[in-house]
Amino acid sequence: MFLKVVVQNFSLVCYQRQRDLSKLRLVNFPGNMAWLSRVHSLYFQLEKTIDTKDFMATPITPLDKLSSNPDDMKTKMELMILKVQSDFCNALEKEEGNKKFIIDRWDRTEGGGGITCVLQEGEVFQKAGVNISVVSGQLPPGAVAQMRSRAGISAVIHPVNPMVPTIHFNYRYFEVKSGEETQWWFGGGTDLTPYYLDTSDAVHFHKALKYACDKHDKGYYPRFKKWCDDYFNIPHRGERRGVGGIFFDDLDTPGQEECFKFVKDCADAVIPSYIPLVQRHKATKYTNVEKEWQLLRRGRYVEFNLIYDRGTKFGLYTPGARYESILMSLPLTLNGNTCMFLQKTPPNTICWKS
Numbered sequence: 001m002f003l004k005v006v007v008q009n010f011s012l013v014c015y016q017r018q019r020d021l022s023k024l025r026l027v028n029f030p031g032n033m034a035w036l037s038r039v040h041s042l043y044f045q046l047e048k049t050i051d052t053k054d055f056m057a058t059p060i061t062p063l064d065k066l067s068s069n070p071d072d073m074k075t076k077m078e079l080m081i082l083k084v085q086s087d088f089c090n091a092l093e094k095e096e097g098n099k100k101f102i103i104d105r106w107d108r109t110e111g112g113g114g115i116t117c118v119l120q121e122g123e124v125f126q127k128a129g130v131n132i133s134v135v136s137g138q139l140p141p142g143a144v145a146q147m148r149s150r151a152g153i154s155a156v157i158h159p160v161n162p163m164v165p166t167i168h169f170n171y172r173y174f175e176v177k178s179g180e181e182t183q184w185w186f187g188g189g190t191d192l193t194p195y196y197l198d199t200s201d202a203v204h205f206h207k208a209l210k211y212a213c214d215k216h217d218k219g220y221y222p223r224f225k226k227w228c229d230d231y232f233n234i235p236h237r238g239e240r241r242g243v244g245g246i247f248f249d250d251l252d253t254p255g256q257e258e259c260f261k262f263v264k265d266c267a268d269a270v271i272p273s274y275i276p277l278v279q280r281h282k283a284t285k286y287t288n289v290e291k292e293w294q295l296l297r298r299g300r301y302v303e304f305n306l307i308y309d310r311g312t313k314f315g316l317y318t319p320g321a322r323y324e325s326i327l328m329s330l331p332l333t334l335n336g337n338t339c340m341f342l343q344k345t346p347p348n349t350i351c352w353k354s
């Protein structure tokens with residue numbers, strides 16, 4: 001109780017000084033119900049202060065706005081992706097050892113901004129990018145036609161060892177107002193791209209995603225798995241990308257809070273679905289031929305991202321976009337020369353046909 005009184009008095013003094021009010025007369029306050037009401041309100045505002053020390057950088061939206069709108073879905077989504085970004089970056093750094101993420105917090109003149117986190121040339125990860133963006137304001141038709149998003153997180157991890165798969169995930173929330181009407185929806189997904197197939201890895205990965213889906217709707221996993229298989233497809237090659245995962249868009253049922261909880265559970269499933277695979281294979285020995293195959297398959301990865309991916313197109317069509325962040329999904333090295341493997345495909349490699 002004593003601690004609360006001290007905090008309350010401190011809050012009140014700051015409150016009055018900021019507004020140049022008259023001298024404090026603490027001796028008369030205990031009997032003043034209006035004062036008690038004010039102190040009570042200020043105390044609970046103080047308790048709602050957002051703790052940012054575990055985030056990679058300060059939120060994009062001003063803290064006072066986030067604190068004063070805790071039940072707003074835009075607030076919930078921004079705080080959720082900030083935590084997911086921090087948790088995932090910390091998990092990757094733990095596997096890497098000495099290398100740390102470079103953090104770039106940027107603002108968008110048209111409204112919003114983002115936090116780009118990149119780790120490059122490590123012993124385990126050649127390139128790991130984990131980005132969040134909060135975009136507000138008017139979007140041009142070209143951007144809306146590709147994807148509609150307000151706040152989201154996106155990550156792509158390219159490992160050094162070809163026995164460690166690449167993972168990609170993104171989760172996003174969009175809200176648009178027209179007069180008194182507000183429309184909202186969620187989208188996102190997680191997918192895995194191994195270079196050499198390990199069946200137990202694929203089973204582990206899909207089990208983690210299925211568990212997250214089944215907590216909300218038994219029909220989500222088979223529905224969103226098929227959506228993922230169909231989306232991550234390279235038509236001109238007649239190939240699918242990797243072993244899939246889940247993918248969904250325009251999710252607005254059964255309700256906003258239920259959808260948010262589902263998206264949060266899917267995002268929280270990334271670490272347990274992927275980090276065990278890194279731990280299992282990061283020290284595995286590999287040959288030069290196996291490395292070359294990894295680089296070739298990365299070329300396919302880039303083809304999809306630059307030609308077909310809606311997220312990439314959305315970013316490029318958005319005014320004031322941060323192009324370095326949009327293209328962080330590209331690996332440092334790749335091989336676009338297919339001739340070297342036309343005669344014989346290495347065993348146990350991934351080359352899915354549609």
